[in-house]
Amino acid sequence: MRQSSGILLLDEDKKFILQHRDNNTKRFPDHWAFFGGKIR
Numbered sequence: 139m140r141q142s143s144g145i146l147l148l149d150e151d152k153k154f155i156l157q158h159r160d161n162n163t164k165r166f167p168d169h170w171a172f173f174g175g176k177i178r
Contacts, residue, residue: 144174 147155156170 141177142174143177144172146172 149155154172157173159166159169159171161168
């Protein structure tokens with residue numbers, strides 16, 4: 139079973155804060171995404 143985590147960040151105007159993935163990443167390059175990752 140894979141486990142992962144994620145978090146939704148909101149600014150003071152209740153707008154989502156997202157990360158923009160780099161063009162050189164292996165998965166989903168040049169995409170906007172929520173913060174998160176694998177749990178080991």
